[in-house]
Amino acid sequence: MELNIILSGVGGQGILTIAYILDKASVARSYHLKQAEIHGMARRGGAVQTHLRISDRPIFSDLVPQARADLIISIEPLEANRYLRYLKRDGAVVSSSTPLKNIPDYPDEGELLRHLLSLPNVVLLDAGKIAQKAGSARSENVVMLGAATPFLPFTLEEFGSSVRELFGGKGERVVETNIKALTLGFKVSSFFTQLVGRGVSKGTAFALVERLDPESVEPEAAAEWASKLL
Amino acid sequence: MAERLLLGDEAVALAAVHAGISGAYSYPGTPASEIFEYVEKRADRWGIHASWSANEKVAYEEALGMSFAGKRALVSMKHVGLNVAADPFVNSAISGVNGGLVLAVADDPSMHSSQNEQDSRYYAWFARIPCLEPSNQQEAYEMTREAFELSERLGLPVMLRLTTRLAHSRADIVVGEPRGQNSLKKPSDVSAWTLLPSNARVQYRKLMEKQPALLQASESSRHNAVDFSGPDRSLGVIASGIAYNYFMEAVGGVSPYPYVKIGMYPLPLSAIGRLYEAVDRLLVIEEGYPFIEELMNGVVGCGKPVLGKLSGALPHTGELNPELVAGALGMGWETNEFAPFEPLAARPPALCQGCPHADTFRAIKKAISIYEQPTVFSDIGCYTLGFYPPFQAIETCIDMGASIGMAAGAAHAGMFPVLCAIGDSTFCHSGMTPLIGAAKENVNIKVFILDNGAVAMTGAQETMATGERLVELAVGLGVPREHVRTFVPLPRNHEENVRLIREEIRYQGLSVLIAQRACIHLKRKT
Numbered sequence: 198m199e200l201n202i203i204l205s206g207v208g209g210q211g212i213l214t215i216a217y218i219l220d221k222a223s224v225a226r227s228y229h230l231k232q233a234e235i236h237g238m239a240r241r242g243g244a245v246q247t248h249l250r251i252s253d254r255p256i257f258s259d260l261v262p263q264a265r266a267d268l269i270i271s272i273e274p275l276e277a278n279r280y281l282r283y284l285k286r287d288g289a290v291v292s293s294s295t296p297l298k299n300i301p302d303y304p305d306e307g308e309l310l311r312h313l314l315s316l317p318n319v320v321l322l323d324a325g326k327i328a329q330k331a332g333s334a335r336s337e338n339v340v341m342l343g344a345a346t347p348f349l350p351f352t353l354e355e356f357g358s359s360v361r362e363l364f365g366g367k368g369e370r371v372v373e374t375n376i377k378a379l380t381l382g383f384k385v386s387s388f389f390t391q392l393v394g395r396g397v398s399k400g401t402a403f404a405l406v407e408r409l410d411p412e413s414v415e416p417e418a419a420a421e422w423a424s425k426l427l
Numbered sequence: 428m429a430e431r432l433l434l435g436d437e438a439v440a441l442a443a444v445h446a447g448i449s450g451a452y453s454y455p456g457t458p459a460s461e462i463f464e465y466v467e468k469r470a471d472r473w474g475i476h477a478s479w480s481a482n483e484k485v486a487y488e489e490a491l492g493m494s495f496a497g498k499r500a501l502v503s504m505k506h507v508g509l510n511v512a513a514d515p516f517v518n519s520a521i522s523g524v525n526g527g528l529v530l531a532v533a534d535d536p537s538m539h540s541s542q543n544e545q546d547s548r549y550y551a552w553f554a555r556i557p558c559l560e561p562s563n564q565q566e567a568y569e570m571t572r573e574a575f576e577l578s579e580r581l582g583l584p585v586m587l588r589l590t591t592r593l594a595h596s597r598a599d600i601v602v603g604e605p606r607g608q609n610s611l612k613k614p615s616d617v618s619a620w621t622l623l624p625s626n627a628r629v630q631y632r633k634l635m636e637k638q639p640a641l642l643q644a645s646e647s648s649r650h651n652a653v654d655f656s657g658p659d660r661s662l663g664v665i666a667s668g669i670a671y672n673y674f675m676e677a678v679g680g681v682s683p684y685p686y687v688k689i690g691m692y693p694l695p696l697s698a699i700g701r702l703y704e705a706v707d708r709l710l711v712i713e714e715g716y717p718f719i720e721e722l723m724n725g726v727v728g729c730g731k732p733v734l735g736k737l738s739g740a741l742p743h744t745g746e747l748n749p750e751l752v753a754g755a756l757g758m759g760w761e762t763n764e765f766a767p768f769e770p771l772a773a774r775p776p777a778l779c780q781g782c783p784h785a786d787t788f789r790a791i792k793k794a795i796s797i798y799e800q801p802t803v804f805s806d807i808g809c810y811t812l813g814f815y816p817p818f819q820a821i822e823t824c825i826d827m828g829a830s831i832g833m834a835a836g837a838a839h840a841g842m843f844p845v846l847c848a849i850g851d852s853t854f855c856h857s858g859m860t861p862l863i864g865a866a867k868e869n870v871n872i873k874v875f876i877l878d879n880g881a882v883a884m885t886g887a888q889e890t891m892a893t894g895e896r897l898v899e900l901a902v903g904l905g906v907p908r909e910h911v912r913t914f915v916p917l918p919r920n921h922e923e924n925v926r927l928i929r930e931e932i933r934y935q936g937l938s939v940l941i942a943q944r945a946c947i948h949l950k951r952k953t
Contacts, residue, residue, distance in 0.1 A: 207774065220432055224599065230432065232597040235539070236457060241812065243776035258676035259563075259596035262749040263897075264763045275772065281765040282759070288763075301816070302772045312768035 198228070198350065199252040201261040203280045206272035207297045208235075208245045211338035214363070215270070216247050218342060221359040222351045223251045233259040242299050244276055270345045272324060272337050273297050274309055281316075289318035291345040292388065293337060294403070295325030306420050314399040316393050320344055321403050322378025327381045327411045332370075336378035347390060352385055381411045391419035432598055435593035436826030438564045439503070439531050440465035442571035445605040446527070449498035450476040452486035454856065455885035456505030457540035458594040459533035463503055464886075474608070479882075481891050482856040483508035487530070489514045494528040495620060497612030501574055501786045503531040506545050511827065511857070513550070516584070520554040522619050523582040523629045527575035527608050533589040536715050536746040542807075542824065544744065546715035551586040551692060555634055557641050558586040558692040559650065560668035564598040566690065570650065574601065575868035577644060579849075581637055590714045593669050594745065610632045621666065642693050650690025655705065657684040662756075665689060665699065665719055670712040670747055677753035677760075693717065710755060714747055776911050777812060783879055783944035784810045786916035786924075788820035791875065792844065793921070794928035802837055804830040806858070809884045809946075810849035810877050821848060828857025834872040835865045844932045852882040855891035859904060862939075866905030869936045873928070876901070878938060879946040887948050894943065901939040910938040915949070917944065 204212040216232055223230045233248040248261040263282055269290045271277030273317070277292035284290065292313060296306055313321055322344055324337040331340065339360065346353055357376055364371045385406060392402040405422065406414070433441060440462045443451065451470070453463035463477065470477035476493075480486035483504040490502035504512060509532050516530065530890050532550075535541040551558035559574055561567040567589065574585040645651060664682065666674040667689035674682070685705055687698050703709065708731055711720040720735035734740040741747065741756040750760040778785050788810075795801035805821035806812060806829060813820040823833060830847035838845045849858050854876050865872060880893040892900055901911045912931060914924045932939040 208776065220597070224432060230599055232593055232595070232841050234434075234597065236461070236595050241776035241779060241809065241884075242774075244774040257672040257680065258597075259592050259598075259672065262676060262760065264761045275774070278767045279771060281767045282734045282763065284763055284765050286763050299774055299777065301776050303772075304768060304770065304772055309768050316765060321786045 199254070199335060200250070200268070200350065201266045202249040203261060203266045203269045203283050204247040204249060204271075205269065205276040205280055206245060206338070207299070208241055208243050209277060210272040210297070211335070212245060212272065213249050215338045215342040216249055218359040218363065219251070219351075221362070222355045225355065228253055229256050231256045231259050244279060246280060247278070268345060268348050270341055273320070274313060275303065277313060278309060281409065287318065289320070289348050290316055291320045291341065291348060293324035293341055294321045295323055296321050299343070310403070311400070314403060319399060320389050321399070322382070322385050322389060322406060324382070327385060328378055331378035331381055332374035333378075336375050339375045339378040340382035343379035344386035345384050347387055353379065353406045385411055385414050385418055387416035388414045388419050390415050391416055391422055392426070395420065395423035395427075397423050401426055431600060431602065431816055433564055434461055434595060434597050435564050435567045435589055436533070436595070436932065437465045438567040439571045439587060439589070440501075440549055441503040441602060442477065443529065443575070443623075444469055445471050445603060446572045446575040447499055447606040447608045448475055448501050449526075449608045450490060450493040450500040451502045451503070452480050452490045452500065454480055454483045454508060455485055455882045455888045456508050457885055458535060458589075458591040459503050459505045459508070459531065459731065460885045460888070461594070462501070462531055462533075466501065466924040478826045479888060480919035483512040484515060487512040489517070490528055491515055491519050491524070494524040494526040495613075497526045497896070498609045499527040501529050501531060505534075505541065506532055506534040506547050507541060507543065507826065508532070509550055511548055516550065517554045518622060519584050520556045521627055522622055522770050523630065523633070524578060524584055525612070525614060527578040528584040528838070528899070529571060529574045529578060529587055530584055531571070531587045531589065533594045534589065534715055535591050537591070539591050539939050542826070544715065546588065547588050547691060547720055548715065548718045551588070555638065556583045556586060557581070557644065558588055560588045560692070561593065562669050562671040562689055562713060563593070563689070564596070565600045566650065566687070567593065568600050568602060581640060581644070583634075583637065586600055590669055590746070612652050614831060643692050645691045646695045646697055648691040648695070651695040651698055652688040652690070653701065654682065654688070654856040655685040657682045657686065659683045660685065661707050662710055664712060665702065665707070665723075666708050666712040668714055670752070671745050673749045673752040674712050674887050675756060676749040677756055689719065694722065703729070706731075708732040708734060710740065712741065712747065712755065713751055759803065775815060778809060778816065779947055782809070783916045783942060783946070784816070784877055786918060786921065786943040786944075787848070787875065787877055788813045788818045790916065790921055790924040790928060791848070792818070792820050793925045794932065795844060795846065797929075798844055800842070801846065802842055804834045804837070804845070804847040806830040806847070806849040806853045808877075810848055810850060813848070827853055828861060831861035831865060831872070832860050834874070835861065835870045838872050843871065845872065848875045848877055851876060851878040851880065851893050851897055852890040854897070859900065859920050861907055862901070862904050862906070865937050871935050872937060873931055873938045874937070876941045878941050879949070881946040881949045883948065884945045885931060887946060897941060901941070906937055906939045910934060910936065911941070912938065913941045913943050915944055916942045
């Protein structure tokens with residue numbers, strides 16, 4: 198087992214938090230782990246990324262080599278785009294479609310999302326909207342972890358216990374918000390993947406998910422939706 | 428003992444705690460800050476003195492004092508911090524140490540958060556002391572513990588060199604049994620501590636006499652590993668520190684070539700000599716400057732081709748990665764067909780929304796807009812981001828505290844108006860000494876101290892002086908009280924602040940203007 202992940206986003210979006218949750222799950226399984234983080238200057242609203250490598254054998258490089266990432270998990274679409282050269286040919290991108298426009302030359306949003314949807318293995322979802330539904334705009338990171346779970350060798354329950362531990366000190370409401378964020382991210386992602394698996398184009402699947410209330414999305418309903426759409 | 432998931436920085440810190448340090452000293456600086464912070468959180472429990480120092484020189488001197496008292500001390504800093512601490516560092520190799528003294532220094536190739544890529548191995552070489560360079564977090568732990576033993580055995584400070592990737596990368600490590608602290612023990616003869624020429628000559632000779640022991644320690648160190656199992660003798664590899672990981676990643680854990688892994692300096696001459704004899708060409712893979720490569724080549728070459736950064740096999744600037752190392756090994760690396768969407772807009776760090784520095788810069792820009800050629804010198808901190816649009820408010824960033832001295836020099840040359848911007852912590856670090864000089868000759872510069880009450884850029888660590896204490900410091904250094912002005916950088920005070928700045932610019936002499944508003948992150952913390 199070797200899993201290479203790039204976690205990306207904008208300073209302040211909380212990629213180290215989801216890295217921590219992944220770490221806990223990996224350590225519980227006695228996997229080896231290396232996690233190269235960005236600290237300091239780049240935190241101030243700049244692009245940030247973490248290279249996370251999990252393996253059942255000792256790991257050499259702290260950096261994920263080019264074209265060796267199994268998964269890019271991004272909390273921001275431009276930041277997913279930034280690291281595409283790291284993706285394995287059969288690797289997957291799980292990204293939020295919610296842009297964070299703190300720069301003057303942010304590209305055309307529609308074109309950017311179309312570019313990401315053109316990748317062979319991609320899940321794109323509006324983490325901003327889902328986080329709001331979960332109860333806090335700040336939970337976009339946990340939404341994306343939930344969305345990435347189908348691509349990881351861990352279960353929602355394993356992450357859930359880490360979420361409880363991590364946010365426990367901030368009160369039950371914060372815990373519940375993040376559990377909900379994790380679950381909604383998982384459901385919407387699974388729904389998206391199943392639609393695409395049943396032949397629905399990624400663009401259509403994305404447009405449908407955009408329209409639906411995240412709380413009403415059930416992966417089991419994907420077959421029905423797919424037959425309607427096709 | 429139990430496995431833990433630690434940053435390279437934290438592995439060093441925990442090892443120092445387990446090695447029985449009595450004191451940890453540092454000044455914040457990326458990528459080294461977490462070393463001290465990790466000790467600080469555990470200081471009470473382990474009975475360790477840990478408080479931030481005013482600057483790296485002070486940190487080093489405090490650590491040296493602790494060592495002279497017979498106890499162990501860890502001093503940590505970023506690479507450019509060692510420039511500040513270079514004086515006590517180099518001289519402590521002459522005086523020697525008593526309790527173990529380990530200097531952990533973190534270099535920043537690729538300049539993620541720094542103004543240069545200087546390689547601290549040259550400092551260790553310059554001071555003629557041992558340097559350990561871990562390749563991973565486990566080694567960072569083990570080498571730090573060994574460094575304390577080595578320091579006491581040789582009576583010298585020992586450097587531990589990290590680079591950003593190791594400092595800020597986390598991995599699972601296994602730790603050893605903690606050792607108790609040393610007891611207070613002043614030597615009976617302390618003449619080595621007074622580096623008058625008569626003593627210094629004796630001590631310098633002793634340092635030279637210790638060099639064979641350093642070499643011996645390095646030759647026999649398990650961190651300088653030789654592996655001649657690779658059958659292909661067309662190439663021999665010398666890989667040091669974290670660069671070794673990239674080498675191993677590139678070859679999939681099994682090298683087809685013989686190699687020497689370097690983890691300790693001075694270089695193990697016999698191991699490298701054996702490799703040299705066995706192969707046709709050499710490839711040096713090292714993070715930072717081509718330190719080993721340059722030594723290998725000497726003045727007239729070593730007789731066999733040496734590949735590396737100087738030869739062009741690897742880039743001379745920026746950090747390494749597995750792909751680059753694979754390229755140097757002639758292996759190439761796979762690519763994918765997923766090009767990013769272009770143009771790929773950069774997202775540089777920026778001042779936070781609501782940052783007080785933004786209001787200060789807006790007021791300064793407005794105030795000086797009526798002058799033909801104003802100049803704003805600046806310094807190192809979050810406010811250096813005032814270089815970028817929309818502010819474009821500052822024009823220099825050289826080293827800690829430089830803005831005041833540089834402003835004075837420009838004023839001497841006849842420039843007007845000359846302003847400079849320096850943070851509260853940077854002012855305490857290295858700004859007070861140039862201000863004494865500027866006050867003595869009442870040079871016509873306007874010194875803005877941006878007092879946000881924190882060392883914000885590196886994670887909002889505690890500052891040495893803020894608020895009224897900073898005002899009193901400026902007055903105490905000789906600035907006339909009526910020209911030490913304070914203002915609150917807020918949008919609603921903009922016009923008033925502009926007026927105040929213009930008023931002081933009209934005064935032909937030294938003014939200190941202190942912008943007083945806490946870092947927004949500090950507010951959240953409290």
